[in-house]
Amino acid sequence: MRRLRRLKNKRAWLAAPYGVWAAGFIIIPLIMIIYFAFTSDEGGAFTLANFSEAFTGETVKALWLSILLAAVSTAICLVMAYPLAMILAERKRGAGGLIILIFILPMWMNFLLRTFAWQTLLEKNGVINSILSFLGLPSLNIINTPWAIILGMVYNFLPFMVLPIYNVLIKIDKEVFEAARDLGAGPWQTFRKITVPLSVPGIVSGITMVFIPALTTFVISDLLGGSKILLIGNVIEQEFKQLNNWNVGSAMSLVLMIFIVISMVVSAKTDKDGEGSLL
Amino acid sequence: MKFLKRFYMVIIFIMLYAPIITLMVLSFNTSKSRAHWGGFTLHWYESLFQNTDIMQALYNTLIIALLASVIATVIGTLASVGMNAMGKRSRSIFVGVTNIPMLNSEIVMGVSLMLLFIIGRMELGFSTILISHITFNIPYVILNVLPKLKQINRETYEAALDLGATPFYAYRKVVIPDIMPGIISGFLLSFTMSLDDFVITYFTKGPGIDTLSTKIYSEVRKGIRPEMYSLSTILFATVLLLLLIVYLHPDKNKAGSRRKQPSKLRRAGGILVKRVLPAALAAVIIFGGIYYFRGSSTAYTGEVVVYNFGDYLDYDVLDQFEEETGIRVIYEEYETNEIMYPKIKSGAVAYDVVCPSDYMIQKMMQNDLLQEINYDNIPNIRYIGDIYMKTSEQFDPGNKYSVPNYWGTVGILYNKKMVDEPVTSWKILWETKYKDSILMQDSVRDAFAVALKYDGYSLNSTNMMELNDAQELLLTQKPLVQAYVVDQARDKMIGNEAALAVIYSGDALYAQTENPDLEFVVPDEGSNVWLDSWVIPANAKNKENAEAFINFMCRPDIALKNFEYTTYSIPNTAARELIEDEEIRESTTVFPDEEILSRCETFNYLGPDTEEIYNRLWREVKSQ
Secondary structure, three states: OHHHHHHHHHHHHHHHHHHHHHHHHHHHHHHHHHHHHHEOOOOOOEOOHHHHHHOOHHHHHHHHHHHHHHHHHHHHHHHHHHHHHHHHHHOOOOHHHHHHHHHHHHHHOOHHHHHHHHHHHHOOOOHHHHHHHHOOOOOOOOOOOHHHHHHHHHHHHHHHHHHHHHHHHOOOOHHHHHHHHHOOOOHHHHHHHHHHHHOHHHHHHHHHHHHHHHHHOOHHHHHHOOOOOOOHHHHHHHHHHOOOOHHHHHHHHHHHHHHHHHHHHHHHHHOOOOOOOOO | OHHHHHHHHHHHHHHHHHHHHHHHHHOOEOOOOOOOOOOEOOHHHHHHHHOHHHHHHHHHHHHHHHHHHHHHHHHHHHHHHHHHOOOHHHHHHHHHHHHHHHHOOHHHHHHHHHHHHHHOOOOOOHHHHHHHHHHHHHHHHHHHHHHHHHHOOHHHHHHHHHOOOOHHHHHHHHHHHHHHHHHHHHHHHHHHHHHHOOHHHHHHOOOOOOOHHHHHHHHHOOOOOHHHHHHHHHHHHHHHHHHHHHHOOOHHHHOOOOOOOOOHHHHHHHHHHHHHHHHHHHHHHHHHHHHHHHHHHOOOOEEEEEEEEOOOOOHHHHHHHHHHHOEEEEEEEEOOHHHHHHHHHHOOOOOOEEOOEHHHHHHHHHOOOEEOOOHHHOHHHHHEOHHHHHHHOOOOOOOOOOEEEEEEEEEEEEEOOOOOOOOOOHHHHHOHHHOOOEEEEOOHHHHHHHHHHHOOOOOOOOOHHHHHHHHHHHHHHHHHEEEEEOOHHHHHHHOOOOOEEEEEHHHHHHHHHHOOOEEEEOOOOOOEEEEEEEEEEOOOOOHHHHHHHHHHHOOHHHHHHHHHHHOOEOOEHHHHHHOOOHHHHOOOOOOOOHHHHOOOEOOOOOHHHHHHHHHHHHHHHHHO
């Protein structure tokens, strides 16, 4: 027994390379963001000025708009994904291949190209409007508006909502449904009282998996918003890539991380066993 | 109900696959513009394989994804084993740290790594991309392997030890096979994530290295080359085929019920996964490697790192330069002066030749970012017209730091079919009847120049009242604007997407040849005349090569080639004489006459404070 424990202690050291790696490339970079956020451009003295500069009128506006668009897209994703996850979970076997076909396969077509293709689809003289006008329907003019960005977010992040919900739904014991039916519950009641409560971990995990990338994207707004709509991701990207203002950019990143920490805490609370994970 | 379910699935399926099908269709489109269908062709599939920079980007993408996922799988698997053996407290710390890259947004992670690399004085390039990819891949591996480790039966391992196996042997023979599925799926997931990553690569890459993602991003604004579509179609079709064979074979569904001889097809699928796939991957790496190093094996005598505006020269010219001089060109592009400047200033990358605009050259000079050019090494400067050297003196007194490359004006390009009134004033960009048909320039100085000129002010105004007026104008204009664009304006005008666009004179000529309904005009209120010149940054490592490059660019035949490619006006008078088409040689769109030029101003550098004001006002406009 002692030999085993000694072996075990030795084995724990196998995590050492990762520990060093994580310290160097996960922890230290985050500390650098914190450092830059609280120091001044010249001299590096402690200051809070970066935050007050970061949160002047237009950045706050961008942040609110990002929160709004991310929230709307997350809601749409949830509404679209839940029935889909249920339909997939009903299939007894063979759903695995189908899910991979539907959700993983598109990833092999570059994400930027896929999003960019929506431009061709949505444009004034684009594919969708050609079809609409052929059918004699009014044209759809959402390119370069917030709606196009929401569409892009839903399109890109829908899988992150479907997979966790699906993974929770297939684990629910089918007998629970039978019991509910035996006890006289109708389909709606079963759904409301059984399916939804039991799938909460998946829903929460799905919401964080969609909300965070939607909140922080700068590519989708760039490609589908016609550079007319500035999200917080665009502002941060500009601070680093164009204005070279690392301190203010870091302050903004730090504020974004608050949202990330909140969602980490929420999902850790509701999903203790990691049931609603992506995998 | 069943019908409804089917219908719903089909709708989702269409939504997810419509863009992919669009891209596939575009890969067969004869026309370069994605706006219209020009007929069926396989041309882009042929030219793809001759396109060295796309193939290079593909190779970079694959090798980075492969290396990153292999290294991450090793580190991640070891870490999982270690974490599984740890006490509760240290394990929860490790799990917490592992969660950070999973939940953290890509942009924050990319930015934090970029800061680390720049502060740590690591040159941004292949290795920094690789490190970043490994970092975000390890958690995916751990997430796949750790649960498997928790599931395995400990007693088998202990039994093996009792039977005299060494711990390592027992682990290898008993535990590893059990967790293998987790390791493999972790590896595959890492590979896919690496392949599809854009944001983190974008922040941690250096010049001259591109993955497919960053290459595509740099092309998005000026129009993606159709070869990209054909490459993606090939990649996609290959993976689809593999998946169809492996996953969708009917035997899989019955595997539980009838465990007899696997069918031939299934076996073929198994062989494909176990043998053919690794072999194919190895082949790609090896041939790619040969391809990759063939480039560098042609003994170059040195290199020159060039940083230029997007689509600003005929790319054949670079090959020609390499052939004739034996100097290897590392070539990178930027979209606007404002994007270029911080990169030079931060010094993270040492560029040898850059091509900024007039006011930016002035700014760089004032900030000691440029060094004097030795004109003895650039005899071809004699081909540059005197008038342009004189204009240069406005921002580079004594012509010490710069060699003119292109020049031109800014004006309005409009579609005669959509605009039936004569266009003489900037005012038309504020007409409500052209709502959603106006394309504005997406760069601070150009946008403000339009508004300031419309108000009758100088486009170098530093007067706060005038600037506020201009901002007010831009704000009232914003609801009418279809999009703020840079290079995309040209393609959108060609595709009849908009009626009016603020555009550089050089783009106008090209647009007119593609779409004869377009007309270019420099409004009566006046506009900007600009000059883009070659300069050498102060921290350049290969000054003499840089001068050789500039000299080469001033050669009349080369300047002519660049002109024919970009259609931007060249200050190279000897090259202008060589233009065969008289209509172009004498065109006032390409070579504006004295009368037009007398109405135009060059941009001056206005100092950091005024610049800050411009930036702030512009950002307020954009975020409104």
